[in-house]
Amino acid sequence: MKYNGKFLGLLCVTALATTLVNPIVASANELSESHSTVSSQSGSIISDTKSIQDSSINQSNSTNTNKEQETKINSVKTHQNQNKYLQTKANSYAGYLLEDTISGKKNAVINGATLSGKSLHIINLYQFQDGSTFYEYELNGNKYLTDTNAFKEIKVTDSKLNNKVTIVNKQSLNKPVKVTTSNYAGFNTPATLEGAKNLIAGSQLNGHQVTAVAMYKLSDGTAYYNFKYGSRYYWMDIRAFTDVNTVKITTKQSLNKPVKVTTSNYAGFNTPATLDGAKNLIAGSQLNGHQVTAVAMYKLSDGTAYYNFKYGSRYYWMDIRAFSDVAPTFKIVAKESVNKDARITANNYGGFNTPSPIPGAKYLISGSQLSGNVVHIVAKYKVSNGKWYYNFKFGSRYYWTNTRAFTDVAAIVSKESVHMSAKITANNYGGFNTPSPLYGAKYLLSGKTVVNKTVSVVARYKVSNGEYYYNFKYGNRYYWMNTRAFSYYQNPSQYLQISDTQIKPAGPTPYNISYDYEGVKVWLTQRKLGLSADGHYGPATVNAVKRFQRNHGLKADGILNLSTWNKLGYSTGAWNQIDSYISPLKVHLTNSRSEHIEAMINTAYQYMNRPYIVGASSTPAYGVDCSGLTMQALYSAGINPLPSSSYIHAHPGHEWESRVLFANSKLKKVSYGQRQRGDLIFYRSPYDNKIWHVAIYLGNDQVIESWPPCVMVQPIKNSQRSWIAGVGRPFV
The missing domain is CATH 2.30.30.170 (SH3 type barrels.)
Structure with missing residues (x-):
């Protein structure tokens, strides 16, 4: 959200110069252009x-x-x-x-x-x-x-x-052209403008190649190139010029590919045939039927492509349409050591003495014989056709089978020591000798035997399938049971519910930016274009983007899309991440209420001293506004406060998400006198009495908030925003 200009932002503890560094900005070379004075x-x-x-x-x-x-x-x-x-x-x-x-x-x-x-x-x-x-x-x-x-x-x-002739358009160029007539002279400005002077005769320029740095269109329908000849610049009617061949190599791809010439229609050249200086060296009829090895493929700006290959004692270039691929000979291109168990879950992949595409591979055992078995994998091989194969032991020997036949057996990914008493409240989870998804797990204890029992929990294990298991003592031995069998923290059903899975973006990302959007992408674009960076995509930003697009050969529609973003020097990775970022989940349902609150506050602190950016709710690498900070903090603690979302926040008409949060009937409201650490404090505007700000309460009458110019810790009331509208409690 934005604030009235009468309010001054509080100074940040850390200098904003450090926090404004964009970690993904790509460096760009400045383009230079020669200019001469028009009339x-x-x-x-x-x-x-x-x-x-x-x-x-x-x-x-x-x-x-x-x-x-x-x-x-x-x-x-x-x-x-x-x-x-x-x-x-x-x-x-x-x-x-x-x-x-x-x-x-x-x-x-x-x-x-x-x-x-x-x-x-x-x-x-x-x-x-x-x-x-x-x-x-x-x-x-x-x-x-x-x-x-x-x-x-x-x-x-x-x-x-x-009826005065004027310049109506100027287009920057860097275009080689050749003067091919003596009928047009060179002037100090387009010839039909007032003050134009004839400086050089067309006969002196005829036949010369020059570089046009700009084209000027005039109101009388004529057009002129501006170019340098000798020590100065001239203007000459574009009808005096002919374009020079501008076909060039756009990409080169290294290859080591067997191909066969299958037609006589294309000759071999010393360079791709459509480039300047190309010479026909060998007829297609001499090459037709021969197999050669293409060492590189060149793509040209006219859409053609050429293989570079050796024939006899020298290299040639020939149009790729002259060739047919030769069936490849597959080989092993990579090997990785592996030490894990996996279950064979498909019966349509057999076992071989080597990866099956390799010459000499022999079929040894059917997929139906292997299916259902858990085997120990010792290595993974990649073949030149792009497929992977596991090497594993079954019975007394080793086999190779396509990796698609396997499903990993779950493994323990983390262990946390716990010392607490917990009550088992569900009877549909059994006790095992290890977490139940692991290979070798054995069912030892019925859930019905221990339901409503309080047990001593000593550890919590996370398994690779995302589930958690408590290790607890019951009787004279230890068991593992899914944490869902135990009582856990959750808000009452009428309030915002706590999720134990990672929250996803509320809409399709990434998205283009047009008029009235807000957020990080707008802010970064404004800074790159030298505008006042307020985070709002208004008329000045739209027009600046249009000018940038025209100057860089893009469609000048003022819409910030990926092509324009890349031309500005920013990466595709940043384009995707800025819109899609959701704070990683830091808690599980087995965490207590206080642990959820601390996870939320810890996330808010990750944004400390980041700049205030209207409509922003992305990674801690950038800035946020007040509701953007609050939503990311809630995400990390398992609460998705829909209809408010970081996705919709940057869209037109959704700047004031603090109002939507306050109006959410699933957010419990408490009195100001009942405020607790982790509550949300909502403020009213002194101008229209509407909600205009939200902060996270830390206790001791302190809040963490995003308020111009940055994210900071402040007293719950100060001279800038002391009109408290209410208190919301996300964790009841």
Whole structure:
């Protein structure tokens, strides 16, 4: 959640500079681009529009992103093309995006004070269904709409003013091109702009290859490349150029693969055939029918692929369509020592004297003879076809069988010493000489014999199937019994229930980020783009992402997807983990109430000094907000407080999960005077009396909370948030 700007965050004990380090940010090389000054006319326009855009972004960043807006579709009734200049009056008419005007949102991206007195090139006139009319104009490649009442006619002193040619678009390039005609000269700016000067004749440039660093499109329909020749940059009409072959190798994969040439249609070259400088060295008819070994495969940017292979005394490249695969000879590629028991549970895999795909393998024993037996495995072998085989002893000899025929026998994964008395309350669990899923377990004691008995428990064992077992003494010997047979801690059924299995995300992850989302991904993106990092995906962030996407050859839709995330320098692993993270379960049902509470509080402390990020509820590597911290702490102690969830928290309209938590009828409410360690303290806003904050009570009138600027321990009341609405008790 966000807080009113009047409230100042308390300083963190640890400097935030340390905590803001992103452990998954990939380093990226800065791209450089040569620039030359356009004409004084276009430079003045760009200067004016830059000041407008900078001011509009600052205003957009300061907008209260928590404000709810009603959406009403307002479709276009009429549309007329325009080509004239008008001046804005001194008034408060703002600039909007076309899609926002149609949707009815009307999120102002340029304020009226900034537009006041500006001369703008009008390109369209829109009339909407509600009767309003808006002019559309373009600034620095972005189009905006403003009410027609905001404009007045310009006193035209130059008859050509409304037909003045302007730059309408610039695209950064790094493209090799060749001048192939003398008909176009090189200028200091696009030739049809005011102030353009002829600097070099086309005959001097004809035949030369240069690198176009940018393409400019003009309002008269022409387009120009900007390129360097000699010691300076020129602009020349793109019709003077021909593209240079740009096919290149995109990937190379090392191979050691037997293949056979099965057609005469493709020749052998000194390099992939579509690259510059490729030479035909050997006819396909000479190679047809021969088996060779492909040592590498090259994929090219035109979609073709080539094998590199040796024939005779030299290497050639040939299109992979000329080849057919040769049946491989399988071999063992890896061996791992193993020392475990496993049960053979499938009868359709036989036993061999070596892994079955290996040449010389002999079938020795049927799967039906092996099925049901527990055997001791001594090694695992991987074959070059990707399959694995266990080597095990059965009877007097060793066999190899596919690993899919086996099911692991359960094993003890942890042991915890316990000294307590516990009551057996269920009669459907027997006592064994070892945890019952283990190989060799024997049934010794009926549950009916010991039900309602109190016994002395000395240890708790966790088995690889996830179940827990108590080791206890009854009579003159020790037994193992599933902990579910014993009384355990659980909330009454009308309250939030405690789970003894790992909680899962409440929705599909990962997900793309679009307008009005919040959370860690938004915060990291804003920091990478140099924006004010508030964690909210508002208009300024959407526009910044669009610009980044255009500059990097991506679809400029403003949606933060995996491709854009990777281009920003962040990893795919982080993209997946940020959305899907749920705190690991730290307790079991056999833990006491106090152990559950301590697990919750210990998890909250893992986020200490992490930054406050609105809508965030992810790993301790990043920041969280107050409800995000509370939910992750509850997850670790076995409580899933649905409908509140870390998944939904970052989605539009779900910033205030503290309100949803407080309204949850399954969260027991107690009076402020009854507060205990582990309770949740809810606070009201002094502005609208609504719930706006939640903290975890530590006792002694202290809470741990996420409040700007970070996660910290504070008094239960202070000057910033002292209006307590109520107390919730997750562990009853």
